[in-house]
Amino acid sequence: MREPAWRRTGKTPDYRFSLANERTFLAWIRTSLALLAGAIAIDQLAPNIAPQPVRIILCVVLSFIGAGLAVLSYRRWGLMEAAMRNNQALPFSRVLLFMTIVVAVAAIGFAVLILLAR
Amino acid sequence: MKMDLRDPGLQPERTTLAWRRTLISLVVVDLFIWRRWLSGLAGAHPGFDYQGLCALVAAAATVVLASVVWVRSRELHHDNRAAHNQAAHTHAAHTQAAHTPAASRRLVLSSTLAVMALGGAVIAAIASGG
Numbered sequence: 010m011r012e013p014a015w016r017r018t019g020k021t022p023d024y025r026f027s028l029a030n031e032r033t034f035l036a037w038i039r040t041s042l043a044l045l046a047g048a049i050a051i052d053q054l055a056p057n058i059a060p061q062p063v064r065i066i067l068c069v070v071l072s073f074i075g076a077g078l079a080v081l082s083y084r085r086w087g088l089m090e091a092a093m094r095n096n097q098a099l100p101f102s103r104v105l106l107f108m109t110i111v112v113a114v115a116a117i118g119f120a121v122l123i124l125l126a127r
Numbered sequence: 128m129k130m131d132l133r134d135p136g137l138q139p140e141r142t143t144l145a146w147r148r149t150l151i152s153l154v155v156v157d158l159f160i161w162r163r164w165l166s167g168l169a170g171a172h173p174g175f176d177y178q179g180l181c182a183l184v185a186a187a188a189t190v191v192l193a194s195v196v197w198v199r200s201r202e203l204h205h206d207n208r209a210a211h212n213q214a215a216h217t218h219a220a221h222t223q224a225a226h227t228p229a230a231s232r233r234l235v236l237s238s239t240l241a242v243m244a245l246g247g248a249v250i251a252a253i254a255s256g257g
Contacts, residue, residue: 012231012232013232021229024138028138028139028227028229029138031145032141035145035148038239039148039149039152042149042156042245045242045249046152046159049249049252052253052256053159053163069254072246072249072250073250075249076242076243076247079239079243083235083236083239086235087232
């Protein structure tokens with residue numbers, strides 16, 4: 010697998026920035042893994058939280074968001090490094106807002122389910 | 128220059144730790160998938176073992192990410208020490224910049240694909256379970 014064209018453009022950024030970008034990628038990957046872990050944990054450890062079809066749909070949706078977030082974190086890593094190589098402003102991203110909404114909605118949704126399941 | 132001497136060792140170390148934390152997070156998801164597979168074995172019924180397939184995909188994803196973490200840790204550690212020895216001779220810690228390469232696209236893409244495969248296994252494990 011060859012390095013893509015953008016990795017030969019511009020100049021190599023300071024290694025500290027490259028490593029920080031790498032750690033940011035890993036932080037997003039861990040967020041993605043946390044969503045996957047949450048989905049499968051709810052499915053297995055809280056079988057009575059909702060009727061079975063509802064529970065499965067909710068957990069599958071959470072897992073899809075988790076898997077999609079892995080793709081986004083790879084894309085973001087590439088965009089960030091391309092911007093640093095060409096000395097441009099770092100790209101703005103709606104992922105932060107999107108994830109805030111996802112986590113808030115999931116938390117409120119499961120809180121309601123826990124209350125109703127009693 | 129003071130900037131060049133700053134932080135000779137901690138950047139690679141923090142990056143290595145971040146990779147290892149990521150591997151630990153992945154193993155947590157593995158445990159849930161394997162737990163379902165093992166608890167399903169008790170009342171084994173004939174037919175294709177979907178949970179077994181999910182467990183296998185999860186194991187493969189773990190092997191891939193563990194290899195990436197191993198390769199990357201070696202790169203960071205080895206380069207760090209080489210730069211350190213060189214710096215001791217030349218008083219030029221900034222040579223580390225030349226010795227600490229950014230992660231290659233192959234490693235980053237491999238870990239992304241491993242997490243996506245694990246996501247597929249999680250979705251299959253949830254959807255095929257009762």
